[in-house]
Amino acid sequence: MNPALTRPRSVLFAPGNRAELMAKLPRSNPDAVVLDLEDAVPNTPEAKAEARIMVRDAARDLVAAHPKLNVFVRINAPHSPYFADDLHALTPELAGVVVPKLESGADAVAVATALAEYGLSLPMMAGLETALGVWHAHDIMAVPAVAWAYFGAEDYTTDLGGTRLSEPSGTPNLEVLYARSRVALAARVAGVPALDIVVTRLNDDAAFLVDAAQGRALGYAGKLCIHPAQVALCHSTFGPTSADTARARRLLDAAHTAAEAGRGVMAFEGQMVDEPMLAKARALIAQAEAESPQAEVGAQSGHHE
Numbered sequence: 001m002n003p004a005l006t007r008p009r010s011v012l013f014a015p016g017n018r019a020e021l022m023a024k025l026p027r028s029n030p031d032a033v034v035l036d037l038e039d040a041v042p043n044t045p046e047a048k049a050e051a052r053i054m055v056r057d058a059a060r061d062l063v064a065a066h067p068k069l070n071v072f073v074r075i076n077a078p079h080s081p082y083f084a085d086d087l088h089a090l091t092p093e094l095a096g097v098v099v100p101k102l103e104s105g106a107d108a109v110a111v112a113t114a115l116a117e118y119g120l121s122l123p124m125m126a127g128l129e130t131a132l133g134v135w136h137a138h139d140i141m142a143v144p145a146v147a148w149a150y151f152g153a154e155d156y157t158t159d160l161g162g163t164r165l166s167e168p169s170g171t172p173n174l175e176v177l178y179a180r181s182r183v184a185l186a187a188r189v190a191g192v193p194a195l196d197i198v199v200t201r202l203n204d205d206a207a208f209l210v211d212a213a214q215g216r217a218l219g220y221a222g223k224l225c226i227h228p229a230q231v232a233l234c235h236s237t238f239g240p241t242s243a244d245t246a247r248a249r250r251l252l253d254a255a256h257t258a259a260e261a262g263r264g265v266m267a268f269e270g271q272m273v274d275e276p277m278l279a280k281a282r283a284l285i286a287q288a289e290a291e292s293p294q295a296e297v298g299a300q301s302g303h304h305e
Contacts (some may be wrong), residue, residue: 005070005095007193008148009222010033013074015040016051016089021022022058028228032070035059037086038077038100048082053088054242063093074098078111087118096147100127100246101155101163105139112145123147125195129155134179137186150195150224151176151183184219194222202227212237245288251281 012030014021016037025033035058055073062071071093075086077100090097096292097120099111108126116124122143128137129152136181141149153176157164167171172180179199187194199208210229212223215237222238223232252270255278258266266273 005031005148007221008195009238010225010231011072011150011222012225012231014176016055016058016073017041021052021126023061024228025062026066026069026109028190028231030107030228030231030234031063031222031227032072032095034072034098036074037075037089038249048076048085049285052086053116055089055157056091056288059089059091059094070095072096072098074100076103077127078107078114084114085112087120090115090118090120090122092120092122094122096111096123096125098125098127098150101130102126102128102140103130103132104136105143107163108132108143108146112143115145125150125182127152127154130159131156134182134296137183140221141186144286146190146192147189148193148195149183151197151206153178153180153197154200158251165190172218180215181218188219194219197221198224198226199230203229203246205233208233209237239288245285247281249281249285252285276282 008031010030010036010266011032011034012025012028013034013036014025015037017040035055036278037048037055041047059071066154072095073086073089075089075097076082079101092244097115098211099108102108102111102166108124125148126140126146127150128134128140129150133140134151134156137149140146156162157175161174165175176197184194196212196218199211201207212234212250215223220238223230223234225234247269249272254266254268255273271277
């Protein structure tokens with residue numbers, strides 16, 4: 001598994017019944033890809049069965065061709081009639097399994113148990129996209145098998161009986177602000193990286209960047225992507241820029257010099273500095289160093305295509 005997935009910036013989905021789209025997933029160099037058996041596949045037994053075969057084959061091909069690419073499969077929810085059969089589409093080579101619409105810690109434990117009975121120990125990306133799921137977000141993410149989480153705004157507002165407003169405005173949309181914040185907070189407390197909501201307006205970079213900036217401000221590690229063009233926008237928003245990293249290094253150097261001189265309080269580039277600012281600088285540098293292998297993944301992905 002690529003080290004960058006400790007803080008994934010981009011997770012790109014493709015329909016599990018579209019072999020040509022699944023094969024193209026690595027081209028935009030996302031941190032992780034998801035072959036989707038849930039929403040992207042028609043809700044009929046025949047369509048789901050056909051997609052399982054396609055997903056299993058596609059996952060094996062992607063892992064073989066791109067060893068450093070994190071490949072996930074999104075199965076149907078544990079209360080769905082398709083859940084048990086979806087386990088047949090999973091293989092040990094996957095980076096993990098995406099489980100939508102989890103609503104309690106017991107749900108997450110039940111999924112982990114089902115995976116173990118099937119001979120798999122895959123970590124889970126938990127989907128929090130119902131009222132109960134958001135309410136029990138911390139309980140779900142406290143389950144050891146849950147390694148990542150995401151918030152699904154569309155399903156959440158539908159389940160709540162609310163209305164999804166046009167996305168995005170200059171400020172976070174109020175109909176999902178509470179739930180979006182609750183999931184991010186629960187993820188931080190549980191120590192689980194959380195992925196922010198999808199932007200369904202395609203070919204609108206400005207709209208995506210506004211929404212991604214809101215997600216980052218709320219504490220999300222990255223964002224779910226439904227189009228390859230959104231990946232680079234995610235990386236520009238959630239990944240530290242070279243200017244960010246350079247400034248963080250200057251700040252830490254200045255703090256070190258001040259400490260050696262016995263000064264507990266210092267100013268840096270016109271701003272008073274405190275320990276939280278130094279901690280943020282250290283974290284930013286650590287993130288930049290963890291994400292540096294992504295350049296190699298991109299080079300390999302380009303080579304194989």
